[in-house]
Amino acid sequence: MAEELLQIEGLCAGVEGREILHSLSLDVRRGEVHVILGPNGSGKSTLMNVLMGHPKYQVSGGSIRWQGEDLLALPTYERARRGLFLSFQTPEEIPGIRLEDLIRTARQAVTGEKVKILPFRKELEAVMEGLAMAPEYAQRYLNVGFSGGEKKRAEILQLLMLRPRLALLDETDSGLDVDAVQIVSEGVAKFHTAEDACLIITHNTRILEKLRVDRVHVLLEGRIAETGGAELIEKINAQGFAPLLAAGE
DSSP states (O other): OOOEEEEEEEEEEEETTEEEEEEEEEEEETTOEEEEEOOTTSSHHHHHHHHHTOTTEEEEEEEEEETTEEGGGSOHHHHHHHTEEEEOSSOOOEEEEEHHHHHHHHHHHHHOSOOOHHHHHHHHHHHHHHTTOOGGGGGSEETTTOOHHHHHHHHHHHHHHHOOSEEEEESTTTTOOHHHHHHHHHHHHHHOOTTOEEEEEOSOGGGGTTSOOOEEEEEETTEEEEEEOTHHHHHHHHHOSHHHHHHTO
16 A cells, blocks of 8 residues: 555634634545535635645634645645645746746755755756746746746746655636646656655646646545545536535535
8 A cells, every 4th residue: 555645634724713624634645636626605715724834824623634644733844845735826026036046045944955956957958848938947036927838837946946746736827828738737747756745726728738647536515425546537528516516405
């Protein structure tokens, strides 16, 4: 049996005293790709933010364990060091910090080893070429002046360079045109191996075309309403969420 990376049991969490997630349970094993579907406001992004320890969100019940360790006891930077990576739905612009410097510093923080500049830059340029990113973007301030597609490619670049154990992708394909979705999809496929795992929120299932999806979870009103295999994606695409919402009334 594959190693269990993430265990969520009975998770209750919310923001400003309002509970959004209600007794949510989910397990992710090494090598797996999990997809979370659900209408807007169902709690998908709340789950991702809670996993990474966003201070705005409070956990009121349940547990989250990462390779057997209590994840809730760790600050965000320690979660990143343990191998969690969050790709934001709307990446922030950070003036004054170059993309190359961010990735190099993050790699040093995660590995604890000094990064040699020349080999690092050679690797960075090769990965950027695969994402159809011009090399000069490495010297630009993070996401400043980037288009929506460029911001998402920059996040996939970070994913490929940092090689986390669990990629949390929160609508990484949001707002992208067909060509950009294809490039991002190929980038995620290049990242994923039998040694890591992906937890993906998406409304555009084209990003999944190059991945073997193991489990699909439908999140409705803060609860997992249904779990199944990849065939569940086709069911939702054909019927929408209305039948599940009606069944829960």
